[in-house]
Amino acid sequence: MVKFAVRRLLLLVPILFGLSVLVFVFVRALPGGPEAALLGERATPERAAQVRAAYGFDQPLLVQYGKYLGQTLHLNFGTSTRYRTAVIDEITRRFPATIELGLSAIVFAIVLGIPLGYLAARRRGTWLDNASTVGSLLGIAIPVFVLGPLLKYLFAIKLGWLPATGRQDTRGFFDAQHPTNFFVLDGLVTGNFPAAWDAVKHLILPAIALGTIPLAFITRITRAAVLEVTGADFVRTAEAKGLTKQVVTRRHVLRNAMLPVVTIVGLQTGLLLSGAILTENVFAIQGMGQLMSGAIFDRDYAVLQGGILFLATVFILINLLVDLSYGLFDPRVRAAT
Amino acid sequence: MSIIEVAGPSAGGFQGGELLVQPAEESSAGLLRDAFRRLRRNPLAIFGAVLITVFVIVAVFAPLLAPYDPVATDLSQIRPGVFPGPSAQHLLGLDQLGRDELSRLIYGARYSLLIGVVSTAMGASVGMSFGLLAGAFGGWVDGVVMRLMDVMLSIPGLLLAIGVAAVLGRSIVSIMIAVAVVNVPIFARLLRSSMLVQGRSDYVLASRSLGVTRRKIVLGHVLPNSLAPVIVQATLALATAIVEAAGLAYLGLGSEDPRIPEWGRMLAETQSFLASAPLLALWPGVAIVVSVLGFYLIGEALREALDPKLRS
Numbered sequence: 212m213v214k215f216a217v218r219r220l221l222l223l224v225p226i227l228f229g230l231s232v233l234v235f236v237f238v239r240a241l242p243g244g245p246e247a248a249l250l251g252e253r254a255t256p257e258r259a260a261q262v263r264a265a266y267g268f269d270q271p272l273l274v275q276y277g278k279y280l281g282q283t284l285h286l287n288f289g290t291s292t293r294y295r296t297a298v299i300d301e302i303t304r305r306f307p308a309t310i311e312l313g314l315s316a317i318v319f320a321i322v323l324g325i326p327l328g329y330l331a332a333r334r335r336g337t338w339l340d341n342a343s344t345v346g347s348l349l350g351i352a353i354p355v356f357v358l359g360p361l362l363k364y365l366f367a368i369k370l371g372w373l374p375a376t377g378r379q380d381t382r383g384f385f386d387a388q389h390p391t392n393f394f395v396l397d398g399l400v401t402g403n404f405p406a407a408w409d410a411v412k413h414l415i416l417p418a419i420a421l422g423t424i425p426l427a428f429i430t431r432i433t434r435a436a437v438l439e440v441t442g443a444d445f446v447r448t449a450e451a452k453g454l455t456k457q458v459v460t461r462r463h464v465l466r467n468a469m470l471p472v473v474t475i476v477g478l479q480t481g482l483l484l485s486g487a488i489l490t491e492n493v494f495a496i497q498g499m500g501q502l503m504s505g506a507i508f509d510r511d512y513a514v515l516q517g518g519i520l521f522l523a524t525v526f527i528l529i530n531l532l533v534d535l536s537y538g539l540f541d542p543r544v545r546a547a548t
Numbered sequence: 549m550s551i552i553e554v555a556g557p558s559a560g561g562f563q564g565g566e567l568l569v570q571p572a573e574e575s576s577a578g579l580l581r582d583a584f585r586r587l588r589r590n591p592l593a594i595f596g597a598v599l600i601t602v603f604v605i606v607a608v609f610a611p612l613l614a615p616y617d618p619v620a621t622d623l624s625q626i627r628p629g630v631f632p633g634p635s636a637q638h639l640l641g642l643d644q645l646g647r648d649e650l651s652r653l654i655y656g657a658r659y660s661l662l663i664g665v666v667s668t669a670m671g672a673s674v675g676m677s678f679g680l681l682a683g684a685f686g687g688w689v690d691g692v693v694m695r696l697m698d699v700m701l702s703i704p705g706l707l708l709a710i711g712v713a714a715v716l717g718r719s720i721v722s723i724m725i726a727v728a729v730v731n732v733p734i735f736a737r738l739l740r741s742s743m744l745v746q747g748r749s750d751y752v753l754a755s756r757s758l759g760v761t762r763r764k765i766v767l768g769h770v771l772p773n774s775l776a777p778v779i780v781q782a783t784l785a786l787a788t789a790i791v792e793a794a795g796l797a798y799l800g801l802g803s804e805d806p807r808i809p810e811w812g813r814m815l816a817e818t819q820s821f822l823a824s825a826p827l828l829a830l831w832p833g834v835a836i837v838v839s840v841l842g843f844y845l846i847g848e849a850l851r852e853a854l855d856p857k858l859r860s
Contacts, residue, residue, distance in 0.1 A: 229699040240715045348592075352841035354791045356798045356815060357833035364826045485706035489795055493819075503707055504799055507714040515711075523702040 219531050226527065227520060231283065234519045235276050238512045244268060245292040245510040266292060268512070279516060288517025293509045298517040301502060306521075307392035308378060308498035312490060313483045315414045316422035321476065324426045328433025328472075329465070335438065343430055350427030355486050359420040359493035366416060376495035379410050421490045425479035432475045436468035443467070470537065477533025481526055583853035590852070596845025603839045607657040614651035615639075619807040622646035631825045640831055643814070644821060649828065652809035653835050659720065659803075659810050660839060664789040667724040671731025671789075672782050678732065679739030683747070683774075684766045694740065697733035705730045709792055713801040720803045727792045731785050738781055742774035776854045783847035787840045794836050811836050 246254060246262040263269045267278065282289060288298035331343040367375035374380065378394050379387065387406040389397045395414070398407025440446060441464060449463045488500030495501075499522065506514040587593045606613060616638075623646050625632050633641040640649040682693040700708065709726040716722030746752065747770055755765045796802060797812030806813075811832040818828040 225695060226698055226702055229695065230702060233699060237711055237715065242715070242717060348841065348845070349837070352787070352837045352844055353833075354795065354836060354840070356795060356812070357836055360815070360819060360822060360829045361826075361833065364822050364829065368823050368826075482705075484704040488704070488706050488710070489798065492799060504710055507710055508800075519703060519707065519711075522704060522707065526704060527702055 216531065216535060219534070223524065223527055227524065230523050231280060231516075231520060232276075234516050235279060238515045239272065241507070241510055243510060245512055247510065249292060249509075262292075266290070266512075283517070283520065288521075289513035291506075291511050291514045293506070293511045293514070298513050301514065302499070302518065302521055304392055305497060305499050305502045308394075308496055309484075309487050309491070309500060311378075311393055311395065311410075311414060312417055312421060312487055312496060312498060313480070315418035316483060316486075316490075317425060317476065317480055319418050319422035320425035320429050320479070324429030325433050325472065328430040329437055329468075331430070332434045332437035332441065340434075343434070347427035347430045350423045350430075353423060355420050355424075355489045356493055358423055359417070359490060362416045362420055363493070373416055374413050375416075378413050378496055379406065380413075384409060417490050417494045417496060420493065421483065421486050424486070425476070425483070428475050428479055429472060432471050433468065436471045437464060440464050440467045473533065473536055477530065477536075480529050480533070484522060484526060583850070586853040587849055590849045592845050593849030593853075596842045596849065599838055599842030600846060603657060603842055604661065606654055607661040610654050610658050614648075614654040616648035616651040618647065618651040618655040618809045620647065631821070631828070633825075633827065641825075641827065643828055644817065644825075649831060652814060653811070653831055656809040656811045656814065656832065656835060657839070659808065660790050660793065660836075663720065663724050663727065663793040664786045664839075664843075667727035667789045667793070668731065668782055668785045670724065670728035671785065672735050672778070674728065675732040675735025676739050676778065678736035679743070680766075680771065682736065683740040683743030683770075684762075690740070693736065697736050700729075700733040701737075706792065706795060709796060710799065710801060713796055718801060718804040720808075723793050723796050723802065726796060726801075727789045730792065731789070734785070735778065735781065738777055739774060742777050743770050746770045746773045780847055780851045780854060783843055783850055787843035787847065790836065790840050790843070 244259075244263065245266065245268070246259040249262060250258055260269070267275060270278075279289070286299060288302070290296070291298050291301055294301060327343050331340040334340055363375045366373045384403070384406045387394075387398065387403055388401045390400060391397055394410035395407050398404060398410055445467075446459060446463050449459045454462075484500075487498060488504055490496070491498045491500040492504065499518065502514060503518050503522070505511075506518065622642065625642055625646050631642050631644060631646075632638065635641065638648050638650065640653070643649050643652065678693050678697065682690040703711075709730050712726035712729050713722050716725060743766075752765060752770060755769060794810070794812030794815070797810040798816045800816065802808070802810045802813045814832040815829060815836075818825065818832075822829055
């Protein structure tokens with residue numbers, strides 16, 4: 212298990228190196244440099260040259276890459292041309308917002324999806340089963356930027372139950388402290404419970420919008436997995452042994468049905484990063500997705516270079532965690548790795 | 549690892565190889581017929597096919613079906629923040645510039661279908677070329693190609709698409725390429741792993757022992773037999789391509805011409821009128837969901853129909 216994890220972590224090195232070259236080339240292939248985005252169209256050539264020199268963009272590409280690689284190895288991603296702040300600070304400020312969003316979406320999907328899929332399988336052919344099948348098919352087909360505005364209209368504009376945008380009511384909680392930048396956690400840590408509750412309320416709609424597709428997949432996979440396991444010989448044996456229904460369900464059915472579910476949760480967690488970009492856009496959340504898509508429009512080289520490397524690392528680590536978690540559910544995997 | 553290690557030009561044109569082609573092809577034709585029969589019996593597949601048919605008809609015959617010119621504006625009907633809703637003349641009402649919403653939706657189907665089909669075809673063909681290269685040659689070729697694919701897969705798909713679209717500038721073609729690029733590593737991996745499985749099968753061993761050339765085995769046997777998962781993936785990729793293209797347009801990376809009725813852009817444009825004209829945000833969404841659902845249903849049904857485990 213440890214050997215497997217170490218080997219996978221070592222694989223990160225060539226991938227990140229390749230990615231750093233790719234990102235470096237890609238960022239410089241963007242039409243128009245950061246000076247055009249910073250100074251506007253009517254910038255004088257002298258001023259543009261000044262800006263380029265200030266950020267070192269006038270040096271030969273190989274020198275720029277060498278410097279960038281050296282800095283990156285020290286976790287220094289350079290300075291954002293748009294915000295004039297260190298990229299690492301920008302990431303530590305924004306990434307918690309994306310994590311909060313992604314976690315609440317996946318929790319929403321798991322907490323609702325596994326019981327729903329289980330019930331649908333157990334009551335196969337009933338209205339509940341049919342409704343969950345139709346619902347999950349629709350759920351898979353509805354993108355964040357379609358569902359998000361509808362939720363916003365219904366629950367924020369029409370009913371006024373929940374806030375439409377942002378992470379927290381900035382006027383009501385302007386003095387809220389943010390030691391970790393996880394707003395819910397911040398509220399709890401600093402004892403500002405109304406602020407925490409406000410942050411939760413801001414998370415509900417985005418989490419539903421982002422979590423609907425994973426919810427649909429998890430429901431479908433759970434239903435299929437439970438149906439497959441229920442018909443298996445070992446379940447019949449367990450029942451024949453006279454075990455109670457609860458024990459059979461918990462120890463034999465659910466545990467074995469969880470393997471494909473864990474796989475799909477892992478796959479969906481990776482995809483959440485893509486969905487988060489759109490969700491943050493729909494709900495005006497200042498997270499990584501907004502930072503990155505904004506950086507492309509502003510030609511913010513340092514943010515793009517640092518951000519993509521950072522996200523790719525997170526993405527690969529999530530996939531590694533998912534692979535390792537198979538061992539929790541399947542002793543055969545534990546033995547093999 | 550190479551799937552077939554046939555050293556050098558093997559025993560010149562051993563005709564025995566031809567004999568082997570026969571049963572292999574017959575079984576794959578049987579598989580397709582079998583799959584089609586099962587597709588016809590699956591109500592969800594039929595429903596998906598109906599959705600796709602409607603979608604394609606609307607896209608192809610848009611000029612005949614649309615009641616109005618999709619780019620003609622009628623500002624006389626528009627007051628700030630108030631747009632005429634559905635009426636007998638305009639079934640779905642007018643948008644913020646006084647354009648007929650229904651006509652824009654109908655023309656939007658053209659762009660969605662075009663982008664979806666072209667980008668999937670591009671992504672699949674480039675991806676499959678890489679997959680074929682890796683699967684057929686193995687060794688260092690496989691290593692280099694697959695590490696490159698790993699690097700591409702390590703970037704979240706939409707971010708990659710945004711980046712490519714930004715580099716290429718705002719146009720329909722750059723959206724197509726951006727969506728295609730995301731698909732390349734997926735198809736490459738799929739075809740490679742499918743070929744690896746086929747490469748270990750008995751009929752390949754038999755062909756090798758008969759001295760059939762490597763080229764003939766790869767192109768004539770392994771490749772055709774590895775295509776089933778690729779076909780399924782292509783159908784599902786069409787659904788994703790429509791969503792991704794709409795997402796890029798939503799983020800402001802669509803075509804440069806603001807009059808072009810892309811569903812994603814239409815959605816984004818209505819966001820500022822969400823309170824006064826919520827229906828304008830609904831229609832493009834419904835159009836996206838219907839077309840995506842169609843391809844998704846067909847793709848899933850195909851997966852089931854082609855799954856050898858479920859074959860009777």
